[in-house]
Amino acid sequence: MRYYSPASLKEFFKISSQCPNGQKTFLAGGTDLMPCYEQGTPLPDHLIDLKHLRDLHSISVTENTLIIGALTTIQDLHDHPLIQGEFVALYQATHEFAGAQIRHRGTIGGNICNASPAGDLLPPLYAFDAQLILTGPQAERHLPIHEFILGPGKTALLENEILTSISLNRKRLRSQFQKVGLRQSMAISVVNLACTWEEDEDGFSMLEIAAGAVAPTVLILNAFTRAYLENPKKLPKLLQLIDEAIAPIDDIRATANYRRMVLKNLIWAFLTK
């Protein structure tokens, strides 16, 4: 295996274009990739470590947006006052994320590009409608996160393109993240969930629910929230719309039926509290 650690995007594109496709892997924190190698996946011929791309580590704030560099660690997200103040669900997800050692190494870009159906940062990023900035050797493009993640481990990244930053609109939405795992720490979520909302004296004026680990990608439960906002009293009946939207599977952590029950219970508890 050959190891590279480019210090600039220019150097990265040069190295990446010289390594044949299919024989190279990009690595950020390594917290998802390294366990694969230790479980027997062979190391790639060319491993390109992105961690030294200094420009991708910062969080910047403008009046209307928060821009997070793709290599920002989970811990740095957790410690950022604006995320704690305005993006509560994202903050809560970083708080419940794995354990301290992983939070110090794992990155937001890695969590997105790994595209796990259970990735804990993903439901909040969907619920806040995160825009991803993808940079290739020639051009930059923007995609909403739900168009970027295509399935487990599958993304819309093109060859030699990387995720460089994540942009969130500062809409001052209220939000909440919830996770159910088999133990409190270091457990991959059985179900995770982020809600964003606005409310006035009559109740919710806007509501969005993003659910993880219940389908190949995170799902926004649009049909359910639309019907609920129209007629909140019908909630018991409307839960069926959640069942129709999701497609959970049985795996070593939980059965599909358990996931259905947990998700509906979490949403029920959230809406009736």
Added chain:
Amino acid sequence: MIIEFELNGRLINTKIDPGKTLLEYLRSEELYSVKHGCDHGECGACSVLINDKAMNACLILMPMVEGKRVETIESFSDHKNLHDLQKLFLAEGAVQCGFCTPGMLAALEALKRENIEVSEENIRDSLNGNLCRCTGYVKPVEAALKSLSQMKNDGESS
């Protein structure tokens, strides 16, 4: 490839196999406090300090430590004078088989260096990547709470 980094206060300049993990390297250097547990970044038994932060040595390939400062708990004490955390772990009975202890000490030392408020919640947060299968977590948390509060008071009064 050749890399340079600091290990327990010594500058190391060595030829490495880029596919080797820091865990494999440290144990080959007879730093046996770094335990080979799960190999997946789940148990925390191989935790070491890298630039003052606790990380799992099994998730780090050797080229990634280039230019970094790596510390294992061998550097915490000189075998005669134990580190305060080690003393309190002994006094409070926070060690049973001892396999997870070095990783816990590394995680707690990282917390101490963060210089944030010492609280049970912060201690539990910093230990949540370390699995123990015999003593449990109550005693280590109690020992850490005593030791870190003590160190903080000593630091403030001196």
